[in-house]
Structures are given as structure tokens and as C-alpha cells.
Amino acid sequence: MVVGTGLIGGSVGMALRRRGWHVSGTDADPSVAERAAELGAVSATGPDPAADLVVVATPVRAATAVVKELLSTVGPGAIVTDVGGVKAPIAAAIDHPLFVGGHPMAGSEQVGIDGASADLFVGATWVLTPTSRTDPDAYARLRSILADIGANVLALAPEQHDALVAVVSHVPHLTAATLMDLASGVGQEHAALLQLAAGGFRDMTRVAAGQPGIWPDICDENAGAIVDTLDALIGALSGMRERVARRDREGLLEVLDRAAVARRALREAVPRPEGLVEVRIPVVDRPGIVYEILAVPTSLNIGVVDLEIAHSVEGRKGVLVLVVDEKAAPDLVPALAQAGHRASVQPLGSVR
Amino acid sequence: MVVGTGLIGGSVGMALRRRGWHVSGTDADPSVAERAAELGAVSATGPDPAADLVVVATPVRAATAVVKELLSTVGPGAIVTDVGGVKAPIAAAIDHPLFVGGHPMAGSEQVGIDGASADLFVGATWVLTPTSRTDPDAYARLRSILADIGANVLALAPEQHDALVAVVSHVPHLTAATLMDLASGVGQEHAALLQLAAGGFRDMTRVAAGQPGIWPDICDENAGAIVDTLDALIGALSGMRERVARRDREGLLEVLDRAAVARRALREAVPRPEGLVEVRIPVVDRPGIVYEILAVPTSLNIGVVDLEIAHSVEGRKGVLVLVVDEKAAPDLVPALAQAGHRASVQPLGSVR
Numbered sequence: 001m002v003v004g005t006g007l008i009g010g011s012v013g014m015a016l017r018r019r020g021w022h023v024s025g026t027d028a029d030p031s032v033a034e035r036a037a038e039l040g041a042v043s044a045t046g047p048d049p050a051a052d053l054v055v056v057a058t059p060v061r062a063a064t065a066v067v068k069e070l071l072s073t074v075g076p077g078a079i080v081t082d083v084g085g086v087k088a089p090i091a092a093a094i095d096h097p098l099f100v101g102g103h104p105m106a107g108s109e110q111v112g113i114d115g116a117s118a119d120l121f122v123g124a125t126w127v128l129t130p131t132s133r134t135d136p137d138a139y140a141r142l143r144s145i146l147a148d149i150g151a152n153v154l155a156l157a158p159e160q161h162d163a164l165v166a167v168v169s170h171v172p173h174l175t176a177a178t179l180m181d182l183a184s185g186v187g188q189e190h191a192a193l194l195q196l197a198a199g200g201f202r203d204m205t206r207v208a209a210g211q212p213g214i215w216p217d218i219c220d221e222n223a224g225a226i227v228d229t230l231d232a233l234i235g236a237l238s239g240m241r242e243r244v245a246r247r248d249r250e251g252l253l254e255v256l257d258r259a260a261v262a263r264r265a266l267r268e269a270v271p272r273p274e275g276l277v278e279v280r281i282p283v284v285d286r287p288g289i290v291y292e293i294l295a296v297p298t299s300l301n302i303g304v305v306d307l308e309i310a311h312s313v314e315g316r317k318g319v320l321v322l323v324v325d326e327k328a329a330p331d332l333v334p335a336l337a338q339a340g341h342r343a344s345v346q347p348l349g350s351v352r
Numbered sequence: 353m354v355v356g357t358g359l360i361g362g363s364v365g366m367a368l369r370r371r372g373w374h375v376s377g378t379d380a381d382p383s384v385a386e387r388a389a390e391l392g393a394v395s396a397t398g399p400d401p402a403a404d405l406v407v408v409a410t411p412v413r414a415a416t417a418v419v420k421e422l423l424s425t426v427g428p429g430a431i432v433t434d435v436g437g438v439k440a441p442i443a444a445a446i447d448h449p450l451f452v453g454g455h456p457m458a459g460s461e462q463v464g465i466d467g468a469s470a471d472l473f474v475g476a477t478w479v480l481t482p483t484s485r486t487d488p489d490a491y492a493r494l495r496s497i498l499a500d501i502g503a504n505v506l507a508l509a510p511e512q513h514d515a516l517v518a519v520v521s522h523v524p525h526l527t528a529a530t531l532m533d534l535a536s537g538v539g540q541e542h543a544a545l546l547q548l549a550a551g552g553f554r555d556m557t558r559v560a561a562g563q564p565g566i567w568p569d570i571c572d573e574n575a576g577a578i579v580d581t582l583d584a585l586i587g588a589l590s591g592m593r594e595r596v597a598r599r600d601r602e603g604l605l606e607v608l609d610r611a612a613v614a615r616r617a618l619r620e621a622v623p624r625p626e627g628l629v630e631v632r633i634p635v636v637d638r639p640g641i642v643y644e645i646l647a648v649p650t651s652l653n654i655g656v657v658d659l660e661i662a663h664s665v666e667g668r669k670g671v672l673v674l675v676v677d678e679k680a681a682p683d684l685v686p687a688l689a690q691a692g693h694r695a696s697v698q699p700l701g702s703v704r
Contacts, residue, residue, distance in 0.1 A: 039694075105548055114696045117634045125548060167535050168549045172556050174596075175527065177611035178588045182581075183519050184614035196457055196477060196506075197520045197618060200559040204524045207552040209615040212608035216601035223596050229534075230593040234586055236530045241582040244526075244575050249568035256564035259529035262536035263561040266549060282469040291656045294646065304643045344466045 001025070001051035001074075003066055005036035008083050008104060009057030010116030013041040015149035018118045024048035028058070036113050053079050053145065060084040061217045064093045071096050079138045085165065086221035087129045087158035097135035100142050101158060103127040103165075104151065122150030129158040159225075166225035170218060171233055173207050174226070180205040277326040280319050281336060281343045293320055296335050302328040353377070353403035353426075355418055357388035360435050360456060361409030362468030365393040367501035370470045376400035380410070387465050405431050405497065412436040413569045416445045423448050431490045437517065438573035439481045443510035449487035452494050453510060455479040455517075456503065474502030481510040511577075518577035522570060523585060525559050526578070532557040629678045632671050633688060633695045645672055648687050654680040 002009040005025040013023045013036060025042030027033040033045040054074055056066050063082045067090065070080050081102045084090060091101050106124035126146050130139045143153045156164070183201070187193035219226055243251040283289050297304050304322050324332060329345045336343045354361040357377040365375045365388060377394030379385040385397040406426055408418050415434045419442065422432050433454045436442060443453050458476035478498050482491045495505045508516070535553070539545040571578055595603040635641050649656050656674050676684060681697045688695045 115632070115634060115694075117694055119636050120634060122636050127548070164538070164545050164548050167538050168545060168553045172531055172553050174592050175531065175589065176552075176556060177608050178585065178592055179524055179527065180611040180615050180618075181607055182584055182588055184610065186516070186519050187614075193516050193520060196479070196516050200528075201520045201524050202618065203555045203558050204528060205611075205615050205618070206555050208608075208611040210612065212605055212612050215608050216604050219596045219604055220599055220601065223599065227593055227597050230589060230596065232534055233530065234589050234593065236534055237527065237582060237586050237589070240526050240530055241579055241586065244571045244582065245579050247572055247575065249572065252568050252571055253564055255533055256529050256560075256567050258536065259532040259557075259560045260562065260564050262539075263532050263557050266532075266554065266557070280467070282467060282472060284471050284474050298650075342467075342469055 001048040001054045002036075002042060002057060003054060003070065004028070004057035004059075005033050005041060006057060006112055007115045008106075008120075009055065010036050010039065010041035010113040011106075011118065011120035012055050012057065012083075012149075014039075014116055014118035015121060016145075017041075017043060019148055024051065028062075032113055036116075039113060039116065041113060041116050047073075049073065050075055051078055053142070054081070056080065056082040058082075059214075059217070060086060060221060064090050067094055067099060071099060079142050081128075081142055084221075085169075085218055087127075087156075087161045089221050091129055091131055091158035095133055097133055098138050100134055100139055101129040102142075102146075103129075103161065119150070121146070124151055125154050126151035127154050127156050127161050129156055129161055131158065162222050163225045163228075166222055166229040170222060170226050171229040173210075173215065174219075174230070175233065176205050176208040177212075180208040275326050276323050277329050278346045279322045279324055279329060279332055279336070279343050280346060281322070281341045283318055283320045283341075290320060293322075293336070293339075293341060296339050296341075297322065297324065297328075297332055300328075300331055300335055302332055353400040353406045354388075354394060354409060355406060355422065356380070356409035356411075357385050357393060358409060358464055359467045360458075360472075361407065362388050362391065362393035362465040363458075363470065363472035364407050364409065364435075364501075366391075366468055366470035367473060368497075369393075369395060371500055376403065380414075384465055388468075391465060391468065393465060393468050399425075401425065402427055403430055405494070406433070408432065408434040410434075411566075411569070412438060412573060416442050419446055419451060423451060431494050433480075433494055436573075437521075437570055439479075439508075439510035439513045441573050443481055443483055447485055449485055450490050452486055452491055453481040454494075454498075455481070455513065471502070473498070476503055477506055478503035479506050479508050479513050481508055481513050483510065514574050515577045515580075518574055518581040522574060522578050523581040525562075525567065526571075526582070527585065528557050528560040529564075532560040627678050628675050629681050630698045631674045631676055631681060631684055631688070631695050632698060633674070633693045635670055635672045635693075642672060645674075645688070645691075645693060648691050648693075649674065649676065649680075649684055652680075652683055652687055654684055 002013045002023060002025040005013065005027045009025065013025055016023050017040065023042045024044045024046060025033050025036050026045065026047055036042045037045050051074060054070050056063050056070065058066050063084045067080055067082055074080065078098065080099045082090060083102055083104055085103055087101045087103060104121055104124060104126045106120050128139065128143060146153050183193060240255065281293060283293065294304065302324055304324060333343050333345060354365045354375060354377045357365065357379045361377065365377055368375050369392065375394045376396045376398060377385050377388050378397065378399055388394045389397050403426060406422050408415050408422065410418050415436045419432055419434055426432065430450065432451045434442060435454055435456055437455055439453045439455060456473055456476060456478045458472050480491065480495060498505050535545060592607065633645060635645065646656065654676055656676060685695050685697060
């Protein structure tokens with residue numbers, strides 16, 4: 001049973017149904033549950049007191065109350081889990097062996113049931129936060145169900161989860177918004193500023209365009225870890241300020257080098273097939289340019305394994321990166337040149 | 353004449369030659385100048401004492417000395433400009449009516465002459481920093497030459513340029529590196545961290561993977577503006593910290609809302625043709641997925657005007673965004689569904 005059939009709940013329903021489960025679904029908005037049934041995300045709408053598993057996919061703020069109520073209404077033996085982005089408060093509030101907190105690290109790009117997909121969790125990290133009160137069998141069953149729908153399950157203590165997401169998600173988001181707000185304040189004096197904002201700035205601030213409404217809840221629930229991480233960031237930025245002010249070139253380079261190594265390692269953490277190269281083509285962002293360029297490998301019957309526009313398509317300049325078999329590059333590059341596009345070839349994942 | 357025939361200098365050469373100029377080129381590394389000639393970026397290698405225009409595209413640190421020397425060796429009437437990313441120091445050091453400082457906001461993605469392109473500056477902002485000493489005719493001529501190769505020329509006082517790039521480029525870069533370094537320090541204790549780093553974090557820290565070596569020079573040359581901007585950022589982040597600590601939900605939302613509005617305006621600042629929609633398709637990042645999906649519009653003869661993978665292709669999950677004519681969407685979406693891809697349609701540039 002899925003409670004809250006939006007993007008995450010609907011995707012859980014689709015993924016479970018594909019594995020043969022009967023999934024009933026409810027939503028605070030009945031039309032959303034109906035839409036989930038229409039899309040095949042749930043087998044039926046309405047509560048299912050006989051469910052073996054209940055996935056609570058409501059907004060974070062509602063989850064604790066919903067989980068509590070469900071634990072007293074579902075049958076004995078039913079496992080209850082949630083999908084909220086902050087885990088310590090709900091773990092502290094609910095002392096039940098059959099509740100296991102969870103947080104799938106997937107899918108904030110689309111909103112609502114129409115973005116749901118049975119594949120949403122394939123290859124995604126799904127954190128579970130069992131505690132000393134959790135029934136080991138319930139945890140093992142839940143873990144195996146999530147692995148079965150393609151997730152990489154990672155067990156963390158609730159507090160550990162919250163500290164880590166403060167570092168890789170919450171504080172970066174607040175920082176992006178702060179940078180954007182700062183630039184916007186300056187930009188009111190100098191309209192020129194927006195013209196100078198190139199790809200790097202756009203990349204860094206992109207998340208700030210997202211849904212502001214979800215953040216007060218997250219900041220409220222994870223205040224401790226967020227404050228600690230902001231303190232660490234403010235301290236580290238003060239250190240950078242001192243290095244710049246003192247003209248400490250070596251100290252600056254040390255931090256920047258360390259960060260570059262760490263960022264490249266993050267890229268390499270994703271496994272890539274062997275024998276591929278990047279073909280990089282500077283492009284002007286005008287309508288049809290991507291399609292025009294893709295016609296070249298297509299005409300040569302060269303498979304494009306992957307494709308990226310380095311720097312946002314929002315800007316007017318970019319580099320189109322085609323990932324192709326290294327054996328195809330010697331044919332592709334001259335053909336691109338003939339079509340007026342100068343391409344360079346680099347090993348996959350080299351520094352951009 | 354182009355001094356320093358790397359990415360920028362080579363691209364200037366190509367763009368000018370396409371407009372019918374004779375362009376000679378030199379480089380501290382003669383093999384680079386030779387390569388530029390091979391690629392047609394320059395008409396000839398070696399200095400040209402009769403040049404009407406000299407573009408100094410050396411590394412920032414060398415530019416002042418090179419410009420000074422050139423001003424005493426080129427013919428009377430020749431305009432000398434540079435392309436360095438910091439403008440006040442060179443403007444202060446060179447008191448000559450025929451020197452106009454410049455900074456094209458283009459092309460840091462590729463490195464070296466092999467990435468050069470005659471199109472690099474089409475639609476790009478090119479800042480010029482004339483001063484009270486600048487000869488107005490020289491400025492007007494340079495401006496018209498740059499407009500002729502496609503650049504949008506923007507005149508700023510050198511100090512104003514430096515203050516603005518501190519906000520939209522230098523401090524964001526230092527912040528990305530600082531965030532990455534912070535996460536990496538935490539990550540050494542918790543290998544789990546890297547697994548939790550989703551698209552937003554990857555977007556924010558991407559620039560930190562770049563070339564650390566260029567930053568000590570930039571920080572040195574633009575230290576004043578960078579320190580001021582870091583102070584402002586540290587102050588703003590301290591304000592965010594207080595709002596989180598005080599559970600000031602309204603204060604948080606106010607900043608986040610303001611930032612979201614500003615970030616969306618940045619997106620809308622890029623003109624887009626009318627009558628287009630975004631078709632958003634959740635994808636698992638596996639080899640061939642982009643090619644597989646593109647086969648659908650291709651088979652229907654639907655032109656893909658633009659294409660973006662929202663969230664990095666480095667991650668395993670993403671949303672492929674196809675920009676197509678709004679009239680094509682009703683045909684494309686069911687065809688994608690038949691191929692197993694659930695797509696949603698949104699107006700162009702809606703919030704992600």
C-alpha cells in the first residue's frame with residue numbers, strides 16, 4: 001500500500017507492480033489517487049488493511065502522524081516505511097519494531113504522479129535508517145524488496161543520514177540561493193551583471209530556481225545538522241578570504257587542487273564502459289544545432305552512447321559532448337569537420 | 353595580429369579571417385603558433401609590425417608586460433587590446449590612448465588551439481573597459497570589429513567589471529571548491545557521502561573540477577573585489593544560519609523565494625523562439641538511452657530544437673528534456689510511451 005501517490009509514491013507503486021505486487025494507493029487529494037490508478041501506478045485506490053508493506057510518501061511534515069496512525073490500523077506483521085528527506089525526528093518520534101525510516105535519493109526533477117516511473121529507483125541510492133528498536137527481519141525484508149526494484153540500499157543511523165544530507169544537499173541548496181540573492185542584489189544596480197553570468201554561475205545556482213516551499217520544513221527538521229554545516233562552510237570561506245587577502249597563492253592552490261581531485265573522484269565514482277571517448281564540439285546555442293550535429297553520427301551509423309551539453313543550454317554558448325566508441329572517433333571527427341563543426345577527442349571523464 | 357594563439361587567440365584569428373582580415377600570430381610556444389597556422393586560425397606566424405589591431409591573448413599574468421612592449425613596437429595608430437579576466441590592474445598599469453582592455457565571456461570549456469572556433473564569440477558578451485585616457489576613435493573601431501565577429505560588446509569601467517566578475521565568477525568558483533573540499537573532508541569518514549551526492553550537488557561543484565592553476569593569478573589580481581564579495585557572502589550565509597537556528601520559516605522562505613525569482617529571470621534572459629515546449633522524460637543513465645529516445649522523434653520526423661539532460665549525466669538518474677514545436681508534442685508523447693518512456697510536457701523554461 002502506498003500513502004501519497006505523487007512522484008515517489010507513484011513510482012514505488014509502478015516498480016512494485018512490475019514485480020508482481022498488488023498495490024493499493026491513497027492520497028490526501030482523491031483525484032491524485034485516481035490518476036495513479038489510471039496510469040497503472042496502483043492496482044486499486046483506497047486503504048488496504050491487509051497490506052504487507054506500507055510506503056508513506058506524504059510530504060515530510062505529515063509523515064510522522066501518518067506513520068503513527070497506520071501502525072495502529074494495519075495488520076500485525078505489516079512493515080511501514082517512509083520516504084522523507086530528514087530521518088532523526090521521525091525515528092525519535094516512532095518507537096515501533098516494524099517501522100523502518102527510508103529516503104530514496106531519486107527524482108526531484110519531475111513533480112507529481114505524471115512524472116512517476118517504474119525505473120525511478122533503478123541504480124538509485126535508497127537510504128534506510130534502522131535503529132536498535134527495529135525488527136531485524138522487517139529490515140531484511142524491506143531491504144530485499146527495495147533491492148528487487150533496483151535500488152542500492154544503504155543503511156545509516158538517522159543522525160548520520162541527516163548530517164550527510166546537510167553537507168551534500170541542504171547547505172549546498174541554501175548556498176546556491178544565497179549566491180543568487182547576492183548577485184541579484186548587485187544586479188539591481190548593474191544590469192550588466194546578468195550578461196556576465198556564464199555557465200559556471202548558472203550551474204551553481206540552478207537548484208535555487210526549484211521549489212522554495214519545501215525548504216522551511218527541511219530546515220526546521222534538520223536544523224542542527226544544517227547549522228553545524230553552515231558554521232563549517234562559513235569557517236572554510238573565511239579561510240579562503242584570508243588566503244586571498246594575504247595573497248597566499250600556495251594555500252589557495254592547495255585547497256583548489258584538493259577540491260579538484262575530490263570532484264573528479266565524484267565523477268569517476270560512476271562506472272563507465274571501457275573503450276569510449278568524448279567528442280567535444282563547441283556549439284552556438286541556436287535552434288536545431290543539436291539535431292544538426294547528431295545527423296552526422298547517424299548518417300555514419302555511429303552509435304551515440306551518451307550526450308551532454310557542457311554548460312547549460314540556457315547560455316548561448318556550450319560544448320556538445322558525444323560519447324562514442326573510440327574506434328568510431330576517427331570517422332566521426334572528419335565528418336563533423338566537413339559539416340562545419342570542429343571537434344576534439346578526449347578520454348572519457350577527463351577534466352572539463 | 354594575435355599574441356598567444358590558444359583557445360581565445362586562435363578563435364579571434366579564425367573569426368577575423370572569416371571577415372576577410374589578414375591575421376598574423378605569435379605564441380610563447382612556437383609549435384602552438386604553427387598549429388594555429390595549420391588550422392587556419394592565423395594567416396601567417398610571426399610578429400606583424402604593420403598590424404592595425406593587436407589582440408593580446410596570453411595568460412593574465414603576462415598580459416601587462418606584453419601589452420606595454422607591443423605599444424612601443426607596433427606602428428602608430430594600431431589598437432592594442434587584451435582578453436584577461438581581471439581589468440583594473442592592467443588599466444592602472446597602462447596609460448596609453450590606443451590600449452583598450454577587454455574580456456570576452458566565452459570559452460573556458462575547451463583548452464588550447466584545438467578547441468578554437470570562428471563561432472566562439474557569436475552571441476557572447478565581450479566586455480571592453482575604456483578609461484578617460486582611451487582614444488574614443490580607437491574604442492569605436494575596436495567595438496565595431498568585435499560586433500562584426502558576433503560579440504555583444506558591453507562597456508564597463510575596469511573596477512566595475514572586476515566587482516561584477518567577482519560576484520558571478522570568482523567567488524562562485526571559490527565557493528564551489530570550498531563546498532567540495534568540505535564534503536570531501538566529511539566523506540573521508542563516511543564513504544556513504546559520495547553515494548548521497550545527487551544532481552544538485554554535482555551541478556554546484558562541477559566547476560571545482562576545472563583548472564586550479566589559473567586561480568591564484570585571478571585571486572591575486574582581483575583580491576580587493578573577491579575579498580569584498582566573500583565578506584558579503586559570509587555575512588549572507590551567517591544570516592541564513594541565524595534563520596535556520598531560530599526556526600525563522602518566513603525569513604528563510606523570503607530569501608529562497610527571492611532567489612528563485614532571480615534565478616528564473618536569469619533563465620528567461622535568454623531569448624527563446626515562441627511556440628516551443630519541453631518534453632521531459634525520466635531516464636536511467638545507461639549507454640544508448642539518449643540515442644534510443646531520440647529515435648522516436650526522428651522516426652516521426654519531429655525536429656528536436658534543443659536537448660538537455662537535466663542533472664548531470666555523471667549521475668545514474670536524469671531527465672532528458674527535448675525541446676520541440678508545441679504542435680509536435682501530441683504525436684511525440686504517445687510514441688514515447690509506446691517505446692516505454694513516460695514523458696510530460698511543460699511550457700519552455702518552466703521551473704525545474
